[in-house]
Amino acid sequence: MMKGTHLLELDNFLLAALKEDAPYGDKTTEIVLDGSPEASAYFLAKEEMVVCGVEAALRTFELIDFKADCRVLRKDGSLVKKGTKLAAVRSGAREILLGERTALNVFQRLSGIATCTRKAVEMLKGSGTKILDTRKTTPLMRRLEKYAVRTGGATNHRMGLSDGILIKDNHIEMVGSVGEAVKRARAGGGSLWKIEVEVKNLDEFRDAVKAGADVIMLDNMEDAEIRKAVRMKPFGTKIEVSGGITPRRLGTLARIGVDFVSMGALTHSAPGADISLEIVRP
Numbered sequence: 001m002m003k004g005t006h007l008l009e010l011d012n013f014l015l016a017a018l019k020e021d022a023p024y025g026d027k028t029t030e031i032v033l034d035g036s037p038e039a040s041a042y043f044l045a046k047e048e049m050v051v052c053g054v055e056a057a058l059r060t061f062e063l064i065d066f067k068a069d070c071r072v073l074r075k076d077g078s079l080v081k082k083g084t085k086l087a088a089v090r091s092g093a094r095e096i097l098l099g100e101r102t103a104l105n106v107f108q109r110l111s112g113i114a115t116c117t118r119k120a121v122e123m124l125k126g127s128g129t130k131i132l133d134t135r136k137t138t139p140l141m142r143r144l145e146k147y148a149v150r151t152g153g154a155t156n157h158r159m160g161l162s163d164g165i166l167i168k169d170n171h172i173e174m175v176g177s178v179g180e181a182v183k184r185a186r187a188g189g190g191s192l193w194k195i196e197v198e199v200k201n202l203d204e205f206r207d208a209v210k211a212g213a214d215v216i217m218l219d220n221m222e223d224a225e226i227r228k229a230v231r232m233k234p235f236g237t238k239i240e241v242s243g244g245i246t247p248r249r250l251g252t253l254a255r256i257g258v259d260f261v262s263m264g265a266l267t268h269s270a271p272g273a274d275i276s277l278e279i280v281r282p
Contacts, residue, residue: 006143013140014060017102029097036092038282041100042073043086043107046274050118051078052151053110054087056144060103065095077151079118086275093279100277109141110148111273117152117266120247127254129261132157132240136264145267157262165189167197169219178204182211196240205229209237217262219243223252230257 043057051074058070068091074080086107089096120131131154137145146156158164167181175181178197185195196215199205202225208216209232216233218226220243233239240260241253253261 009143010056010059011063013144014056014063014102014106016140017105018060018063018099021102022098026094026098029094033094033097036094038090039093039096039279040088040090040282041096041277041279042088043104044276044278045080045082045084045086046276047082049080049111049273049275050114050152051080051086051111052076052114052148053107053144056110057103057107058087058089060099060106061089061091061095064099065091067091068095077114096277096279104275104277106144108272108275109138110144110151111275113145113148113267113270114152115273116270117149117154120250120263120266121153123247123250124254124261129250129254129258130155131250131266132260132262133266134242134262134264135160136268138267149266152266154263154266155260165193165195166217167195169198169200172197172204178207179211182208182213186212198242201225202228202232205232209234214238215240215260217242218258223256226253226258227256 054072054074054076058072061068061070068089071088073088074084074086080086117131124131133146133149133154133156135142142159146159149156158166165185167185172178172181175184178199182195182197189195194214196217197208197213198217198219199208200219200221205216205218215238217240218229221241226241230239238259240262241258242262245261245263245265250261
């Protein structure tokens with residue numbers, strides 16, 4: 001799932017999450033259990049879902065106990081039915097209980113995003129329209145959540161502000177016009193950077209075309225306006241649609257012929273998948 005510096009980033013995230021959950025230890029387990037007898041546990045899918053984050057969940061236990069025996073039973077990207085065992089861990093009972101909630105939080109969150117994404121992607125199957133995610137992610141979980149989007153079959157937009165030029169409404173407000181914003185971006189970014197600009201009506205769309213934007217994002221525009229923009233766009237220019245996109249609207253947008261649909265709901269509104277951790281007495 002992650003290697004090198006990205007694995008270090010994951011470890012730091014998981015360690016911070018464990019500290020958040022048990023800054024001074026697991027009081028209940030320390031009082032109730034006599035020592036830390038060896039135990040086994042397994043993650044169980046309690047609904048149909050796309051698996052995502054299994055290695056991150058197991059990594060939680062490896063950080064607590066480097067001798068933990070962790071096994072992946074269903075790889076990320078697998079579509080599984082209710083009742084499927086997803087992964088297993090063998091370690092001390094105290095160690096398993098200490099990592100349980102952190103591991104589940106990550107596993108449920110990422111599987112929920114992947115499942116939601118897969119459903120949206122299936123609705124566009126056979127069309128030329130691609131689904132993109134956004135930067136509307138949980139703080140410090142962006143790399144994980146965007147990985148979940150890819151696992152579900154969609155495409156990542158820019159990872160962050162450092163990774164692309166996307167002129168939005170507030171940029172335009174500050175410089176005065178779409179055309180001026182695109183002109184400045186082209187001059188400052190050079191020929192190797194693609195310029196994307198967000199527009200809210202057809203007049204701004206025309207300005208973006210005239211200024212030579214590579215990708216034009218139609219934000220919160222009606223289907224009739226989007227159709228006109230698609231007919232007006234010059235060869236080579238890509239059109240992205242954004243703004244409160246629901247799965248119900250995806251088929252219409254694909255038929256109109258837009259290139260991309262960006263959906264913040266993939267990350268900010270995906271429900272967590274229903275997964276449990278079942279511990280087994282030795």
